Amino acid sequence: MKIHEYQAKELFRDKGIPVPEGKIAETAQAARAIAGAFETTVAVKAQVHAGGRGKAGGVKIAKTPADAYEAAERILGMNIKGSVVRKVLVEKGSSIAKEAYVGITVDRSAKSILFILSAAGGVDIEEVAEKTPEKIIRFRTQTRSFPGQQAAEAAGKLFDDEATVEPVLDILRKLFALFVETDSSLAEINPLVLTSSGDVVALDGKMNFDDNALYRHENIAALRDMGEENPAEIDAKEKGLSFVALEGDIGCMVNGAGLAMATMDMIKLYGGNPANFLDVGGSSNPEKVVHAFSIILSNPDIKAILVNIFGGITRCDDIARGMLEAYDRMSIDVPVVVRLTGTNADIGLDLLKDSPLIPASSFSEAVTKVIEASGGKVKEMT
């Protein structure tokens, strides 16, 4: 789960990590009032989950309240990589002497918590990592205890200034504590700045969390911004389905994430365009199938649907019953191709034999039939 910058900064502030003073505004008027009260130059920053906000024009510096009004008016409503900006963070400006980068994440290869630090922070940090990897400091820990020794060494390398070592180390310690206490998957400060008055401040903040651990962090779960998520995806999640909307016109209902991805790949390979990723999961609940149909059909672009089930724990007869129920309860006016294999496939296919569903016996046959049914052209396979 992702949260906004202002929410991450509230967590930072509560933990004692220095952040600029700031307030959230949902209108240009409110932004002007905040800037007026601050009596300084402010930064007006779009609050969206999408990255690349700065480069998209979502961050502006405003010297006067009138400038802040104008900046907020421009940014609010802006569409940044599919997210519409509904809030801006108005923050007291900082006078930056140096910019560094600090990130903590899970390193799946090393099965560790990885610290990434660089004296060269800012928006081009990925380029720094690629072109001058020697400028990136990395160290890891395999437990929830803070790697104090390595952190102390790294803290000395960020700003080339003895007076900053203690404050940087303190920030690393607190950021790590926040990371493990909230089951975070990413805690990032970019940039961490040294101001001209010698303070070390987190100028930006990003935190992501492990969805599997949200059950034990109600305060974090409460930070979820539903407005940032696709309504169909939220609906699917509530119903125990895993769903991602795509651009194509062939709806997919599959059991298992791997097979669902393979189904999308195969549709594409044969010349079609998948409209979604949908994993109905391992359970055999016919009700889930009904929900899956309604979510897929809520997309007006759908021209045909492919149901691809390999029964293991999932029983094909349950899927078949769910599909018949879906036909009873809603109007399904696009062709549906069904391929059932594995546990109770014969019973399932028998149940479907008087229905309008188009049966297919193999994966490739199913993909071919659904592309034809959608009005598309099947690519010749060599």
Place this chain on the structure above:
Amino acid sequence: MSILIDENTKVLVQGITGRDGSFHAGQMIEYGTKVVGGVTPGKGGQSVHDVPVFDTMKEAVAETSADASVIYVPARFAPKAIREAMDAGIKLIVTITEGIPVLDMMEVYHEVRERGIRLIGPNCPGLISPGKAKIGIMPGQIHRQGKIGVISRSGTLTYEIVHALTGLDAGQSTCVGIGGDPVVGSSFMDLLPLFEADDETDGVVLVGEIGGDEEERTAEYIADHISKPVFAFIVGLTAPEGKRMGHAGAIVSGGRGTADSKMRAFSHAGVPVAGTIDELADITVQGLKHLT
């Protein structure tokens, strides 16, 4: 032969009185797996499918001298169940449970490693040595005993591959679903040497997914250490890039992790990469033909 499990492996089912645990204990027994008991705290003394239920793993191991366990308990109790199996002296722990927090798994992973215990999963279908035993949730009937090893990050996709191989009369020595979570107990690289050393495995099929750089590192490992033929398939070519994890994710992966990067890594290591599941079965059978 086969790897990790066979008809003599004695298995305990942790969470045997739960819905999934009980159902799959029955399925495993039906397949021929030597299920010697189960554990559910507070339910000791009962029996499920005619096997005894114990309160603790210690007691269960003492009574049955089991050497493997399979875990079906809910995510929030699973790390504790793994530690309990480890403390009871179990050498092979298969965790089917999905949804375990990653930091919990990270700590468990290193504890398991230090003690030389093999962990498969979590969030995996388990493993099967066809004709001998299965520990997990895969449908037994699609498998056939033979000489191809299978290692996969995916569940149902593994069934699909096995189904295709069996359809071509190409049986399997052992099939292992290693799980799709960021932290899993055993990787491709942990299992490949076992197949390399197994007399009855002629070649190995790998099924990878987008995300992480395990496939890329595995490709390098194969080039240096594995002499038996290996065949690969990667899913996720059309998956949206989506879930980017800030800059840190990109810095960690350094351009690795995409389906394309994984395919190139395998090709570079001399591992043929199939475009579809049926093609994977075909090239595997063709590639191993001269050995039979």
